[in-house]
Amino acid sequence: MADLVYQQVITDLNKRIMANEFVDKKLPDERSLSEQYQVSRSSIKRALNVLANQGLIFKKRGSGTFINPLYLKNQSSFKYEGTNLGITDSLNTEGAQPSIQLLDFQVIPASQELQQDLFLAPDEFVYEIKRLRLLDEQPFMIETGYIPIKLVPELNRQIVSGSIFSYVQKALKSAVTKSFLSISADVSTATDQKLLSLKATEPVGVMGGIFFLDDGTPFEVSNMRLHYKYMKYTTFVSTEQ
Amino acid sequence: MADLVYQQVITDLNKRIMANEFVDKKLPDERSLSEQYQVSRSSIKRALNVLANQGLIFKKRGSGTFINPLYLKNQSSFKYEGTNLGITDSLNTEGAQPSIQLLDFQVIPASQELQQDLFLAPDEFVYEIKRLRLLDEQPFMIETGYIPIKLVPELNRQIVSGSIFSYVQKALKSAVTKSFLSISADVSTATDQKLLSLKATEPVGVMGGIFFLDDGTPFEVSNMRLHYKYMKYTTFVSTEQ
DNA sequence: TGCGTGAATTGCACCGGTCCATTTTAAAAA
DNA sequence: TTTTTAAAATGGACCGGTGCAATTCACGCA
Numbered sequence: 302m303a304d305l306v307y308q309q310v311i312t313d314l315n316k317r318i319m320a321n322e323f324v325d326k327k328l329p330d331e332r333s334l335s336e337q338y339q340v341s342r343s344s345i346k347r348a349l350n351v352l353a354n355q356g357l358i359f360k361k362r363g364s365g366t367f368i369n370p371l372y373l374k375n376q377s378s379f380k381y382e383g384t385n386l387g388i389t390d391s392l393n394t395e396g397a398q399p400s401i402q403l404l405d406f407q408v409i410p411a412s413q414e415l416q417q418d419l420f421l422a423p424d425e426f427v428y429e430i431k432r433l434r435l436l437d438e439q440p441f442m443i444e445t446g447y448i449p450i451k452l453v454p455e456l457n458r459q460i461v462s463g464s465i466f467s468y469v470q471k472a473l474k475s476a477v478t479k480s481f482l483s484i485s486a487d488v489s490t491a492t493d494q495k496l497l498s499l500k501a502t503e504p505v506g507v508m509g510g511i512f513f514l515d516d517g518t519p520f521e522v523s524n525m526r527l528h529y530k531y532m533k534y535t536t537f538v539s540t541e542q
Numbered sequence: 543m544a545d546l547v548y549q550q551v552i553t554d555l556n557k558r559i560m561a562n563e564f565v566d567k568k569l570p571d572e573r574s575l576s577e578q579y580q581v582s583r584s585s586i587k588r589a590l591n592v593l594a595n596q597g598l599i600f601k602k603r604g605s606g607t608f609i610n611p612l613y614l615k616n617q618s619s620f621k622y623e624g625t626n627l628g629i630t631d632s633l634n635t636e637g638a639q640p641s642i643q644l645l646d647f648q649v650i651p652a653s654q655e656l657q658q659d660l661f662l663a664p665d666e667f668v669y670e671i672k673r674l675r676l677l678d679e680q681p682f683m684i685e686t687g688y689i690p691i692k693l694v695p696e697l698n699r700q701i702v703s704g705s706i707f708s709y710v711q712k713a714l715k716s717a718v719t720k721s722f723l724s725i726s727a728d729v730s731t732a733t734d735q736k737l738l739s740l741k742a743t744e745p746v747g748v749m750g751g752i753f754f755l756d757d758g759t760p761f762e763v764s765n766m767r768l769h770y771k772y773m774k775y776t777t778f779v780s781t782e783q
Numbered sequence: 784t785g786c787g788t789g790a791a792t793t794g795c796a797c798c799g800g801t802c803c804a805t806t807t808t809a810a811a812a813a
Numbered sequence: 814t815t816t817t818t819a820a821a822a823t824g825g826a827c828c829g830g831t832g833c834a835a836t837t838c839a840c841g842c843a
Contacts, residue, residue, distance in 0.1 A: 306797070330823055341798045346824085356722060359758030362824040363806030367758055370661055371722070420611055479780045481597055481612070486727035486747040486770040504745030504770065506727040517600030517608055529745065535724040536777070547827070571793055582828045587794085603794040604836030 306340050310348035313338075318357065318368055328358065328366040356537035397436040403462045404443075405431040408450060418511050419449050419519045426450045430461050433496055440497050441531040446523040466512075469520070477520055479513040484534050487526070497528045506532025547581050551589035554579075559598065559609055569599065569607040597778035638677040644703045645684075646672035649691060659752050660690050660760045667691045671702050674737055681738055682772040687764040707753075710761070718761055720754040725775050728767070738769045747773025 317323065328334070331349070335342040349366060352358045360366045411419065411427045419427065427447045434442040446465070448456070453469060460468050470476045485507045489499045497505070506527040514520045558564065569575070572590070576583040590607060593599045601607045652660065652668045660668065668688045675683040687706070689697070694710060701709050711717045726748045730740045738746070747768040755761050 305795095332823080341800095343799080344797065347797090349824095356720065359720075359754070360824065361757050361806080362804065363822075364757075365806095365823065369758060371659065371752065371760065418612065478782055479597065479600075479778070481776070481778050483774060483776040484725050485774045486745050488743055488745065488770070502729055502743050504727050504729065511612065513600075516602050516605075517610060519612065529727040529729070533724060533726045534775075535722070537720070537722050539720045541719055546825095573793080582830095584829080585827060588827090590794095601794065602836080603834065604792070606793065606836090 307344045307347040307351070310334075310338055310340065310345060311351055314348065314352065315357070319373075321373070323368060326368045326370060328368065330365060354537070354539060356539075400435045400438075401462055402433040402435065402440075403431075403458060404433055405429065406458050406461055411447075411449070415447050415522060418522045419447070421449055428456055428461075430465075432461075436531070441528045443493065443496055443526045444523060445525075446521050448521045452518070452520060465521070469514075473514070475514045475516065475518075477512050478515055479517075481511045481513075483509045484532075485509075486529070489526075493526055497526075499528065504529045508532070508534075548585045548588040548592070551575075551579055551581065551586060552592055555589065555593065556598070560614075562614070564609060567609045567611060569609065571606060595778070595780060597780075641676045641679075642703055643674040643676065643681075644672075644699060645674055646670070647699055647702055652688070652690070656688050656763060659763045660688070662690055669697055669702075671706075673702070677772070682769045684734065684737055684767045685764060686766075687762050689762045693759070693761060706762070710755075714755070716755045716757060716759075718753050719756055720758075722752045722754075724750045725773075726750075727770070730767075734767055738767075740769065745770045749773070749775075 314328070328349075329337065331342050331345050334345045338345065349358065349360065353360055356369055357372050358366055358368055407429050408426050409429050411421045411423075411425050415421065415427055416423060416425070421427070427449050430444075430446040430448065432444045432446070433440050434444060448465070450456070453472065455472075456465075466477045486504050487507050489497070489501070489503055489505045493499055493505050494501060494503075499505070506529050508523075508525040508527065510521075510523045510525070511519055512521045512523065555569070569590075570578065572583055572586050575586045579586065590599065590601065594601055597610055598613050599607055599609055648670050649667050650670050652662045652664075652666050656662065656668055657664060657666070662668070668690050671685075671687045671689065673685045673687070674681050675685060689706070691697070694713065696713075697706075707718045727745050728748050730738070730742070730744055730746045734740055734746050735742060735744075740746070747770050749764075749766040749768065751762075751764045751766070752760055753762045753764065
């Protein structure tokens with residue numbers, strides 16, 4: 302992971318930027334960086350592109366490469382959480398202790414929609430996994446996941462009470478690295494209110510996701526209903542490719 | 543825009559994929575594509591990377607490049623809307639007729655938070671622009687935007703009643719191409735309920751954004767409160783870089 | 784028939800180059 | 814001093830390579 306040239310450059314530049322080494326908010330030009338790091342300009346470009354996509358730097362042809370001042374100042378709100386897929390993972394770092402309470406676990410025939418999303422034949426089965434996620438004992442999310450049994454036939458209550466993704470990574474030697482996410486809001490249902498301690502007027506955030514394995518196999522369809530105060534999705538968006 | 547080699551490859555591959563030319567869901571290998579298109583393999587790689595980041599294809603070393611089956615089947619939900627910045631723009635294509643109703647327009651001193659986000663000195667001023675956005679006469683979003691007056695001193699009610707971004711693109715010859723977005727949900731206020739015809743129990747989706755010009759200048763801070771049924775943010779997320 | 788083993792396939796990282804577009808600069812001209 | 818013009822700086826697109834790593838496939842052996 303860290304043995305790639307451009308990754309090392311990214312890591313080091315990140316460090317230097319955070320250490321405020323570039324007081325004028327300007328990075329050395331690509332050719333100089335290429336010299337400094339003793340790597341090709343292509344690798345420098347690759348590294349800079351990653352940083353630019355994260356919103357950490359801006360590049361301006363003819364002018365130079367500049368550090369996004371907000372990135373240094375405003376770090377509180379400026380975190381590229383779009384890189385996190387699993388919800389557990391994206392919250393691990395917040396300091397609070399995450400835990401999981403298994404609500405329901407069974408095997409059911411795949412609905413038509415699930416057949417589509419998970420690319421299954423009409424007679425195939427899926428696990429239905431309902432879990433309550435907590436942070437420091439405080440429930441914040443109701444998660445309903447559907448996973449084809451054929452992908453992980455050995456799933457059981459114990460595995461499902463922990464991180465499914467990290468189990469899969471070991472068992473299948475294939476990580477969950479991609480997902481198609483949709484984010485919206487909804488009125489809370491009675492169940493939501495009960496499980497998440499919400500008042501009747503308080504809403505839930507809804508995140509729907511299809512998660513894929515490395516090789517593109519759709520692995521899980523997940524529907525997440527979050528306490529509205531816990532849902533904050535932040536991302537840096539660029540319309541250029 | 544379309545005169546770049548890799549862009550042309552993207553466009554063409556997109557067309558071929560959508561036309562279902564690759565029945566086995568597998569693309570030709572990079573070397574063959576390089577031959578076919580008479581461009582270097584680097585350019586093919588670049589094009590494929592873009593498509594992979596959009597979730598349209600999956601690449602697997604040693605195996606080949608494959609089309610995401612969901613992309614063809616499930617196109618309804620599978621649109622990379624993360625590429626859209628301006629809300630007008632992302633809704634233009636939906637068929638409905640968007641319009642804007644100006645609620646309020648004035649110049650105020652920048653608050654401390656705005657000074658930070660827009661990188662202003664303590665004595666600088668900003669426009670405060672409150673607008674109601676509608677789709678087919680139906681209000682769906684309350685938008686409050688803040689723009690430094692020094693960036694566009696000539697702003698007026700008429701300009702502000704249309705698309706500010708496209709005005710800026712012409713006036714400053716600098717497009718708004720990047721933004722830092724945050725998405726959440728909230729209980730609707732009395733004002734929300736009135737303007738968006740919401741019931742007391744119905745929530746709003748909240749989108750906060752800092753929009754940047756090409757050169758990285760923070761241009762606008764915007765706070766958007768959406769009718770919850772109109773907020774759906776969808777994106778393809780990959781943890782690899 | 785089944786099983787390894789090695790070759791072919793295929794994508795990945797990286798290099799080092801060419802030419803170009805945009806911006807900045809500095810020098811020259813008015 | 815101001816304006817114009819030319820040169821330098823800087824990032825962008827693209828090329829065509831090399832060697833490697835993961836996967837697949839076919840062939841020969843048991």
